Amino acid sequence: MQYEAVIGLEVHVQLKTKSKMFCGCATEFGGSPNTQVCPVCLGYPGVLPVMNEEAVSKTIRTGLMIGSKVAGFSKWDRKSYFYPDMPKNYQISQYDLPLCAEGAVEIKLDGGKTKAIGVTRAHLEEDVAKSTHFETTSGVDFNRAGVPLMEVVSEPDMRSPEEAFAYITALKEILVSGGISDCDMEKGQLRCDSNVSVRPIGQKEFGEKVEIKNMNTISGVRRALAYEIQRQTAALQKGEKVSQETRRWDDAAGRTFVMRTKEYAHDYRYFPDPDLMPVVVSEEMIAAARKLLPELPEAKRQRFIKQYGLPEYDAGVLVADTALAGYYEKAAVASKNPKAISNWVMTELLGKLSEAKRTIGECAIQPEHLTELVALVDGGQISGKIGKEVFAEMFDSGKSPGLIVKEKGLVQVSDTGALEGFVNEAIAKSPKSVADFKAGNEGAINFLKGQVMKLSKGKANPQLVGEILQRKLRGG
């Protein structure tokens, strides 16, 4: 019998706000443990939470980006549970009235096909503290407690680990482009749980679903799902039952382990938080969020292909990084050769940045200087080879290419008088190549060309050198 997987994802995203969800503490990552805390986010008794409006507005913006319905009326609920990362013994979340409901994220499949993955809801809650386990003790850091956390719940629309991978990638691109979150998984800004079940192909009912937790990278999600699908399929083939439970992914071991049997919503005893007013979302709030909507990644990719004549691959690489796309566009929009700009960005610039372990935001080269460099090469003022030398200097010093060319005397020699001098010298020095050329070996001219380039220290205009050599060798 053939089986297929049914996958749904719950993605938790830390929103990019200055302060926490219900208090004024900073959200910045990387502070010493328990330095960004106050009685509210430490869960002291008797304190009162105050809602962060920016977090609500970013959640509304997310809803608009994925085509959700934004609720006019929403509220806060207490999700009760007992754990050291939440000393007040409940998390403030949204239960039956989330801010956003329904929506979709489009993913790309092999062969250029697309598929819409439904989004059930996106709601807002507070993040919990972070536990760290040492050899004999455990520590809890409350800097993370209370950071605005948006949960995006998908429909069980994915059928393979690859589709899940494509979904997280697409969702991440949308969130980053909208300024909702940086989605840095290493900093825990994007975390993902998955529900997965398998069923015989053709069967309508879902199989018993298993929840997988602790997948810390997107490729970890893909591997965990592949493992789990295989485990469940093997169990069914042996006539065993799959039990509904929560399993933990162990990336090093490459397998999942049982954590606990599945809990149900009623275990959490959700009830409206009496300390917080319901959220009334006005038309003005939605209109304000709409004004801040960015161009969505897929639309930008298509525009880059059309407007700048880029191949699909280039557009994909550039748009995947919002900052890089912005940088490229600043350089390309002023250039007569946007494809050349893309070549410089994709090979030289990305290569240098990764070598120097720098981000595009830390790049010394101004976009307009890249435009200037391409114009210098295209206009024949410098050769492509010298261009690379100039580029390296631009990367180190941040100077303009024009200034570097002037300072180093790198202007390409196109003056035929000077070039003829170099050509004569090369011919005089290489009688063998000259003889070879005259005997019919056309390739021998390349050696002579190389000699001229060397004599000119790479500054001779190669096209003119070729012409002069041809003339001299054929004529003489």
Ligand SMILES: [Zn+2]
């Ligand atoms: Zn606080």
